[in-house]
Amino acid sequence: MYLEKLSVLNFKNHSESRLNFNSNINCFVGGNGSGKTNLLDAIHYLSFTKSFFIKQDSMNVLYDQDFMSIEGIFEKDHKTELVQCAFKTGVKKVVKRNKKKYDKLAEHIGLFPLVMVSPTDSELLLSGSDVRRKYMDSVISQFDKEYLNTLISYNKLILQRNALLKSSDSNTANLSSLSLYDEQLAPLAHIIFEKRQLFLNQLAPIFLNYYKAISNTGEQVTIQYDSQLSEKNFLDLCIQNSEKDRLVKFTSVGVHKDDLIFQLNGHPVKRVGSQGQQKTYLLALKLAQFDFMQEALGYKPMLLLDDVFDKLDDNRVEHLMKLVDKHHFGQIFVTDTHPERSKQIFNKINADYKLFHIKNGAIEKEE
Amino acid sequence: MYLEKLSVLNFKNHSESRLNFNSNINCFVGGNGSGKTNLLDAIHYLSFTKSFFIKQDSMNVLYDQDFMSIEGIFEKDHKTELVQCAFKTGVKKVVKRNKKKYDKLAEHIGLFPLVMVSPTDSELLLSGSDVRRKYMDSVISQFDKEYLNTLISYNKLILQRNALLKSSDSNTANLSSLSLYDEQLAPLAHIIFEKRQLFLNQLAPIFLNYYKAISNTGEQVTIQYDSQLSEKNFLDLCIQNSEKDRLVKFTSVGVHKDDLIFQLNGHPVKRVGSQGQQKTYLLALKLAQFDFMQEALGYKPMLLLDDVFDKLDDNRVEHLMKLVDKHHFGQIFVTDTHPERSKQIFNKINADYKLFHIKNGAIEKEE
Known part of the structure; x- marks a missing residue:
């Protein structure tokens, strides 16, 4: 299973963006606040019928607008599947699969599964x-x-x-x-x-x-x-x-x-782990979750890696990418503030990837 | 005012480290968990008589040891000042300035001031x-x-x-x-x-x-x-x-x-700000605090920048370093997981800096 196309309208800082994805690695690069993570969040929305970050839909609508929509075309079991999510202020959210409206959103969950790796995972270590x-x-x-x-x-x-x-x-x-x-x-x-x-x-x-x-x-x-x-x-x-x-x-x-x-070494990671060790710990946890889900599903979920290169030293980034290189994971979406770093990493492992340059909530260029 | 020398014994993962600093920029580079941030924390200890991260002193002592000490030699008003902090399990902490013991630790606070910029600053945005x-x-x-x-x-x-x-x-x-x-x-x-x-x-x-x-x-x-x-x-x-x-x-x-x-743009930064925008916001707040303190003190506090390059895009890192280049700040301590990135940044702005390579709680090499 993988996501072929994504269209977003008035979602967060994206007024209108259309993307055609690679079935392997897709990388969103751009400056701070350009809207890279928002594209990951749109993919999360297609999978879970809600934002990863903000549960209240009215807050996900572009400033000054009163509706938003997210549309995705998936390839699954050699069939094409269309998922559409739409929200208008004051109206109930609508989610459709192949043009058919769901009565219960819960029926949709699990059909297009993904694992999200995000800096907010640190809550798992730090909270109750x-x-x-x-x-x-x-x-x-x-x-x-x-x-x-x-x-x-x-x-x-x-x-x-x-x-x-x-x-x-x-x-x-x-x-x-x-x-x-x-x-x-x-x-x-x-x-x-x-x-x-x-x-x-x-x-x-x-x-x-x-x-x-x-x-x-x-x-x-x-x-x-x-x-x-x-x-x-x-x-x-x-x-x-x-x-x-x-x-x-x-x-x-x-x-x-x-x-x-x-x-970590017999003590709570929260207390003795450095920033990078904590990040590595959470990353390993989420990748283990990926394997668990793949075993249960019989196919590979999508993998969304937000800000994953930050805080990791060069050694760890290299070893992480060697894992990716083995084609152990299926379709991957990555965000990075440094286009050159991403290119270097993907070229080094000879990966099949597509780079999307994001600026002010729009796709500036693809390569 | 600046810190000339630092010696730490059994502090966190450092068994014994001695460092001679540059009066301008000092950068600790090394892999995840090597002990870079722990050196910043030792400097914080000299200033505030406690760790920035862990208030309970027994937890700051190297595993298997029962005492630790941190010693710093400062240059302040053309005089040399020696600050010594020592802690032994079960005994009251001792802080000395020029070999003279303090009765009240509070008397020491403010004499060797610093501003710490840390990833934990995000608490200011996210907490109550x-x-x-x-x-x-x-x-x-x-x-x-x-x-x-x-x-x-x-x-x-x-x-x-x-x-x-x-x-x-x-x-x-x-x-x-x-x-x-x-x-x-x-x-x-x-x-x-x-x-x-x-x-x-x-x-x-x-x-x-x-x-x-x-x-x-x-x-x-x-x-x-x-x-x-x-x-x-x-x-x-x-x-x-x-x-x-x-x-x-x-x-x-x-x-x-x-x-x-x-x-940010009329909405709570916590809600609408991206990771990088939130980081920029907190960095600007701490630098403003630096100016406020300098105004009140009549001299420049030390500036400790932990993990400051992560999450910021190239543009923001460049503009941040331009600020540093203007010699607006005094002595600066920086940590980075990527030695090459740090060198590039400092060479680009022609900065006077010293690089310390840290590995397993020890100084591997200076350059």
Whole structure:
């Protein structure tokens, strides 16, 4: 699968841009604020029916305009597929596939999959555990509807259990209602726990290989799934913590407390990793996600690399590009502020690429 | 003023490094994780008696060691000054100036001033208003003890006022105690408001010039001080909001609600600015801070530029370096992952510079 053509109208700083892509590497180059990342975001929109950066559609419309549209022509399984997204202020967003309107946007997700590597990935290292749980959940649920449904039911029950804890004094009458919730929650918690564990078991070794391949140093990295359920089963945890739960008035144990532990040389990457090491870590994580998705899909997702050369030293850029060169990845979109650097890198590895020079939200020249 | 020599022992990933600096430009180059930024941090330590990144000293000691020391020899007012910082696990940190131990570390702050430009500056755009107030406060208080003292008193009174609101039901007895606080707070609030306003009035035009000089585009930027006190005086605000305060049980008006508004082309930089535009914005802000500090000090602070070339396009790097070339800044420390890029830039502007190649926490070679 790859994206052949993209047309954007009034999307962010692009009034009207039409692009014909290479099935291998496409690179958007231009000065700061020219609109390179916005083109990646338009591709993201075609895949997820929303912007990667700004969820509120009215904010994605070009200044002074009241509507926008994004159109893409894909090649998938030797067929041509047309995807159209349109938004007008005050009107519901419309997404069409081959001219047919979707009733539920969720039906579209997963048909034209991609992996986005962005400087905002650093949130995964720097923010709270909720961001990391959300990351795991979003990757797994794309290919596993049972996981998604279990997660939704689990979260709903936890909300109700918390409401019960909040509304009650610490009297014994609640104990029996709590245990009713716990019995419903237990099987769901174990399904989520096992699927997350399986996901990490698949991801971790691929991640290690990528980190090693890019960094080419003796840096020791690990990625670990951290869950209370790996020590005890859910019901035992509930019984053990029922006193505490009634005191703090929320459910303090369960898979909604899970986390991912990112380490470098035995310490948290967030604390001991330099800017470049953190970037390498996140890049390896996203490339491992790529492999996981390819395995689940049976074909290669698109790979979007925003600002990926910055902060990486020459060695790491070279090793990263050697990975690309092996045709391990399918269609790739890259942004760079330095056209000469990009050309040098792609020529060095003899890559088949197309360069788009962007200026003020328009394609200035293609080469 | 400039730093002639730096010695670090067991600081972060440096076991033992000794450096002799140029009084103009010093550039640390090396691969990811080599320890470039850690050298900037050692200089920061000499100035502020603590790390820029990690406040807990035990975490700054080289793995497997239990003490660290940083030593610097400065040239200031044609005199040589020796600054020594030492920390041993479980023992109080010691800072000495010309072999004389400080009783209070605060006495040292401001003697060897510097401005740090770091990728973590993005916090100023992305985080809550408290980060921006803290920024204003830290810059102003370095040169204005009255401001610092007023701020401390104000914050203490607000804490007490909030405790009173929290402890009480909404009965009328509290009204008179609240107004006692308000009368004490009012003059303090107005001093803080006026000093912050004055600071912004000085900073904003310099900031605009720097942004224009670096970006060299028609991008319109503004920086604005946002305070409830610019509309009404503090006592009127308190009377107007007393009902609300007693309901929400905290003080909802005052200078502890101030903010800075950062805009690009009439919209929040955080929302509409690209990665490179945000970087330019923060760089211009820090350079404006440099000018403000130079004006207050009567001499040039040191300028530490971490990872400053990344994300900026060639045009912006060139314009930034033209500013440096004018000898407007004094001693400068720069980090870069690309030695060739740095050399090219410095040779192009005919700069007087020294390059330090860093590898695994050690100086591999100087040129």
